[in-house]
Amino acid sequence: MSSSVSGLVPVHIGQPEPGSEREKALLLRRKQSRNVFDTPGPLRVPGNVPWEQQGLTPRWFGMESSDCAAAVEPGVFFQQGDAEFKRFLSGARKRGEVALIVAVLGHAADDRTRNPLASSDASVHLGDLYTNVGGRRLPAGAWPEIAPGLEGADRDLAIRLLTRPKTAPWWSLRLHGARVERGDGSGAKDHPAAGELQPILVDPLGAPVVAAWTPLSGDQRWYLIPDDTRWESMLGWLVQRALPQYVPAALRRARSPFFVDPDLQTAGEQSARTALEDLEAHYAEEKQRLEHALQEAKDKAEPVRYGLLYGSGSELVEAVAQVLAVAGIRAVDLDEELGGTKSADLLVSVEGAPARLVEVKGASGPAQEHLVGHLQRHLEIWPQLRPDEPVSEGVLIVNHQHKLHPSERSADVYSRPEFVASLASLPVTVISTVQLFNWWRAGDWTAIRTAVFGAGSAASGGPAAVPGHSGAVAEERTRSWWRRPGRRAGSGGT
Incomplete structure (x- = not known):
């Protein structure tokens, strides 16, 4: 049954289908890799995610992606999902839609010693050829706060991520360009980082730990989230908040039951929904404040x-x-x-x-x-x-x-x-x-x-x-x- 009939929204996943031969081969390559950013272990998106309950249908590595509404953990390198990702971007561009992308940074279980001189210990390569986001793992106990001025889907994402376990790690984020050596040995060319990194959650020093990256063209929107984040919560946010705000046409095409078209709502519905969203945001802020006050009181009392x-x-x-x-x-x-x-x-x-x-x-x-x-x-x-x-x-x-x-x-x-x-x-x-x-x-x-x-x-x-x-x-x-x-x-x- 097609997504337009079932009501499920197709999403491109830049990894092989769980349990497939492709997945086994990829895990073996990762295990044998010496790349500092390749960590042995399970892939980012687990196989037990309840996709249909979240109103989604996954399109894994090797499956059609041009009609997908969003991409999760896309592959951007040759023969590692880059073809599917390019088809996803081309499909969004042809429809005149923003290409919505969720990428994970860091590895929570990776406790290998890092080079203290390195500028980052985790990285995500973005859609731009010479731009990536690097991250340095924060000390245990560091806890972020919501960046000022957030509204809509970004604010909702910040609230959701603040419910992560206190022991879950965070990485401070920074945009990096690239230095390319000429093949003939005649020198090197520096390419500055492109686009803009918009903070969503910031650490105690004000550095972003969750952010959205957009290129100058504005036709892509990458959400960079830390490892050890619940996928159920992220995918629920994708369907209920991010797609309605940035790619509403995708939900209309799929006739998603999770989509509430504001153009078809009464004034009473809109008012009640706005009040409910404000209440949820206030609750999350108050909960964070009280948790912080409790921790301060405990630190003084202990x-x-x-x-x-x-x-x-x-x-x-x-x-x-x-x-x-x-x-x-x-x-x-x-x-x-x-x-x-x-x-x-x-x-x-x-x-x-x-x-x-x-x-x-x-x-x-x-x-x-x-x-x-x-x-x-x-x-x-x-x-x-x-x-x-x-x-x-x-x-x-x-x-x-x-x-x-x-x-x-x-x-x-x-x-x-x-x-x-x-x-x-x-x-x-x-x-x-x-x-x-x-x-x-x-x-x-x-x-x-x-x-x-x-x-x-x-x-x-x-x-x-x-x-x-x-x-x-x-x-x-x-x-x-x-x-x-x-x-x-x-x-x-x-």
């Missing part, structure tokens, strides 16, 4: 979370200091202030309450009772260190049983009844880091200040001096000391 629950030594002290600072408590690093390990870890203060010493300890098992004695000795020695700054009470913060999950640890740092009772007569408050973590996680800054300075202090009332987990003032307070080199390695216990 060092504190890990330090409080599983840390020891300076890592634990640094996490405690960050939590105290974000709760509006001024924390001074006494190792830095006094030079060496002469006193407790921190001197903390808030307006309206006496300053206190804070000792931070970690214990892989139950906390030892002598840790309280260490803090008491620091309190006794303090007048010799700072006679003009009286401190009479201290806080012991302990990350006990830190090899266990927090839910498996004992609720209190100390449980022996006689010892717990004796703490009431000592100028020492004991807090577990799990308690501190739960207050910090909930943003209960009053609970933190009350635990450190006591319920009767003025510090326990009123708003926190630094609201929120990531207040700039709090970050600056902690940054001023906790990132400095030279903190004692044994600080905070083991």
